[in-house]
Amino acid sequence: MKIASFERMTQLIASGKELEAEKESQNMIDENPSHYAGYLCLAYVYSKTRRKLDLAASYIEQALLYNQTIVENYLVAISIYEQLHKTKRILELARFGLTLDYTQAKFYEALAKNGNFNLAEKIALYEKALLYSPNQVSYMGILSELLFKQNPRDKRALELQNLAFATKPDDIPNLFRFAKMSYARCDFEKAFQLAERAVCLAPNEIRYQEFYQEMKLVQNPFFGTYEKARLYTHYFPAWTTITILLAYTLFFIWGLVTVGYLAIVMWIIPLSILIVAFLVQAGAGEAKTVQAKQNRYVRLPIAIITLLALFIPAGIQVVSLASDTLKEQITVQKQVSEPNEVYHVQHDKTPTRVATTVENHHFNADYNKLVNLRALVRAGEQNDAVLEKYVASSYLPTFKQKIKDASNYDKLMNARFYQMLNLDSSEKAYLTQENNQFDLIILFKAGKISHIYGNTWTTDTKEKLAMEGMMPHIVADGKYTELNQ
Helix, strand or coil: CCCHHHHHHHHHHHCCCHHHHHHHHHHHHHHCCCCHHHHHHHHHHHHHHCCCHHHHHHHHHHHHHHCCCCHHHHHHHHHHHHHHCCHHHHHHHHHHHHHHCCCCHHHHHHHHHHCCCCHHHHHHHHHHHHHHCCCCHHHHHHHHHHHHHHCCCCHHHHHHHHHHHHHCCCCHHHHHHHHHHHHHCCCHHHHHHHHHHHHHHCCCCHHHHHHHHHHHHCCCHHHHHHHHHHHHHHHCCHHHHHHHHHHHHHHHHHHHHHHHHHHHHHHHHHHHHHHHHHHHHHHCCCCCCHHHHHHHHHHHHHHHHHHHHHHHHHHHHHHHHHHHHHHHHHHHHHHHHCCHHHHHHHHHHCCCCECCHHHHHHHHHHHHHHHHHHHHHHCCCCCHHHHCCCECCCCHHHHHHHCCCHHHHHHHHHCEEEEEEECCCCEEEEEEEECCEEEEEEEEECCEEEEEECCCCCCCHHHHHHHHHHHHHHHHHCEECCCCC
């Protein structure tokens, strides 16, 4: 039922006549101190003006004491206790109020906001509130947000969002709410527009300002990429994310087998993006959210340490490869540029051509490594760490590629050491035979195969020149091996 005095107080407050409303309410109490109406009206005035809230709570309790069957008493009481943050009392009032009038949307809202309910139960309560107050845009917005949390693909969530926006496009809480939902959908442009509008309508609201600054931050391509990747892990089921990470890891392992250590780039690139994104966020100002603090103080150091851990061996690998390539080029140029007369002079001197016992011991050690490598190749071994025991890391990718050819495979499996020539202090060239024909030149450096030359192994013009330059020197000056092959 409508209470005339209460209706008048609502009109006076709406007209801005707060002092007049307070005076009339006090007069009502003075005239009839045992009637609830005066206490109800004065409590309502204080709750709307946000003054003397403790006194307002005292007056509304007095009104409830005199009459517990008036719905307005409960509605005003809930409004007061919400401002005082007294959750337990709000729940008591809302539950009792529903026994008086189950069509009051405010009671359902109070239960949903203050009760210890799960997401589905809160959705059901707001569905009831919206049923009895279908034009309340705040219920539309809150229900839309709850449905989105339950299922980001829920169509009703989007329908309620569009309905609320069409009903009242300048509702500030909904603008902020829908901006966050658009951000969670990775629709950064729409989120930025809604946040900008909310800030324009409420320029002094700090949380709107902070969120608007976040929207500016995602305009950066690195931070935007990071945020999209992070949000997609929330948008999709956990098993989808795990499957993607597992597939990426398997692809990385395959890359290690095929291209070797260069596959580490698959981790260096995303780590670099992460670090730049975190630095961009750190440069934007003080970390206020939990996410920002974790990015700055936990994830950024971990990403930097991991990247350095990847770069250090990668750098060593690159330097080693460059050094080996440079030495090889110097050796090749020296061999190609030597005049043919040198060969003839040395050939005429007829040096001792049979290897000594000590030399044969070294030859035998190298040949045993070749035998072990053959066994690994026959077994289909592809692990770089195993193969690098017998093949120099700088030559391993080429070796793995060449050995796939059937002709190259057969020649390596049937090769027999015939002569050896020291190229420098640490590198030896072995000339091999197959069916009494010169076949391959196998270079050993520091106990590992550093290069293989041969008619089918060698396709590059520069390498062919190197092979042609070494062949006569090995034939003329090489020591004959005495191995049981």
